[in-house]
Amino acid sequence: MVKKLNVINEYKVSDIGSIPQDWKVIKLGEIFDFKNGLNKEKKYFGIGTPIVNYVDVFKKSSLTANDLKGRVKVSINELKAYEVRKDDVFFTRTSETVEEIGFSAVVVEELENTVFSGFILRARQRNSLLDTHFKKYCFSTEQVRKEIISKSTYTTRALTNGKILSQVLLPVPPIDEQRAISQSLNDIDSVIDSLEELIEKKRNIKQGAMHQLLEGKIRLPGFSEKWNELTIGDFSQVSAGGTPSTRKKEYWGGEIRWMNSGELNMKMIFDVEGRITEEGLKNSSTHVIPEKCVLIGLAGQGKTRGTIAINMVELCTNQSIAAIYPSNNHSSKYLYYNLDNRYKELRGLSTGDGGRGGLNLKIIKSLKIALPSLEEQIAIAKVLSDMDAEIQGLTQKLKKYQFIKQGMMNNLLTGKVRLVECQ
Incomplete structure (x- = not known):
């Protein structure tokens, strides 16, 4: 069956505005149990058990074992108290600015012997209201982000906690629609990821070319004069x-x-x-x-x-x-x-x-x-400039798809546009 877009006609007024009739508005506290993470002295970090850190959650919307680079020495009791499971959602708990708290990432595979940092909060789902992959996106809408930020506190650093996040309202579509939404967003994420990988590859190639050409280790055809x-x-x-x-x-x-x-x-x-x-x-x-x-x-x-x-x-x-x-x-x-x-x-x-x-x-x-000679300088600069132009073109293409994704999220995660099955 093929999915198609259809603008909704039936909606209802909720605490967060108009939503489709078959959607719910639920407080995060009705879905999750929240827990603070592990705090230890610096000397314990660097080796040992994998740990989910602030930067992991801030940079990614989903987490696998390969994403976790941090390590920490923990006791058996700490391993049990701060365990990480598939479907756990982590939120950034504290930062220098309020704009950087409340970012989230969901664990999408089973992780063995893994703990989480005190700079993040674990949200463990106690029911089946939210699909795993839907959780990659649903906390990133403008409405949810604004609510998280507005409820946060600030002294020397911006802070949120489980009590605050429990009061945040989340629009929740039926589970089948959640899966359709996450599949659509995952498809465009795949395009974005491929472009990011290609851009990184091109940048590395350019960096290598700069070292070779600018140090005279490789000469362009037709040039042999001494520098x-x-x-x-x-x-x-x-x-x-x-x-x-x-x-x-x-x-x-x-x-x-x-x-x-x-x-x-x-x-x-x-x-x-x-x-x-x-x-x-x-x-x-x-x-x-x-x-x-x-x-x-x-x-x-x-x-x-x-x-x-x-x-x-x-x-x-x-x-x-x-x-x-x-x-x-x-x-x-x-x-x-x-x-x-x-x-x-x-x-x-x-x-x-x-x-x-x-x-x-x-x-x-x-x-x-x-x-080198002026002619060779110009030739070297032309090669590197052409590489820059290619990278710039790919970067513009990436921005286009990121813009498209943002528009899709704003429409699909708020119910302004519905995904329906075409028989």
Whole structure:
């Protein structure tokens, strides 16, 4: 039999809004018994029994033995008290933000001698109201997520608990419809998983190609000339930007693009959010840089420091970005890939104790670059750029399917659209 979509005509008003006549609204406490997880000192972790950790639940909607990388030493009594079974649902219990609590994952296979962490809650079903695979999706609707977040508490960290989750309302379709819904969502999950695996494979191939091509270990056909080693200061101009005073309204909101260091993660910069006026430009240390400068994040303890980008339009930057200008002696795209491949090295070169300070223009100018002929630089950059384009195309396709899945979940898990059997 084939499943088809059909917009519902019959519905009823419930505590969570309109739902189909044959659906129920049930508190999670009527379905599950909740239990806090295992807390132990750090010295017990690393070897021993498999353990379901916070990150396992946060990243996945279903769990198998292969997903569990954590290990912990436990006693026989702890193994019994914190056991994990097929059909158990785990919820993230605590985090730095309320948006990250209440994420769930269901165990979809039998797990032997496995326990769960104190950073998550176990919900053990005491009846047959919910299908195993339906539980991969039903706690992710906007209504359920909003209710979990709104009922949470916050002191130094965001928290939820079994008592709070027991009061959360869940729309529950008949069991056959649950299975039809989960099958439809599982089908699109399979497409998404395949795309994610393919993207990861392509990224690994590109990473290998970068090492081989940028270090001259493999030469492209037609090139055999010796490479030169120069510092960036030998062949290009380097400068940093600045920030107009935020107290002067007349400096902001103009037509001149102004980039902050947080936008480096866009990598290829075709536009930025910030805009300054001519007055802001004149009365600050920032300046307009030409297109195709290689940009480097100078400061920050996060991932920004050492991040590489390239601007495809004229713009200004703040003081935490260094710009390496184009020249007649190098390909900006080649230099971009060269430095992007040296992210860890750049962070290690940072000034300050333990590399926690920042990069500066002196360090940037002294960086040594292996430079083949300009023609070979352009050829290498073309190969890597084509790989990037393929990965970008696959990423856009992935986003499309993720968007489709979100729409399906919003419709199927709320009863706005029904799955019916076609005889």
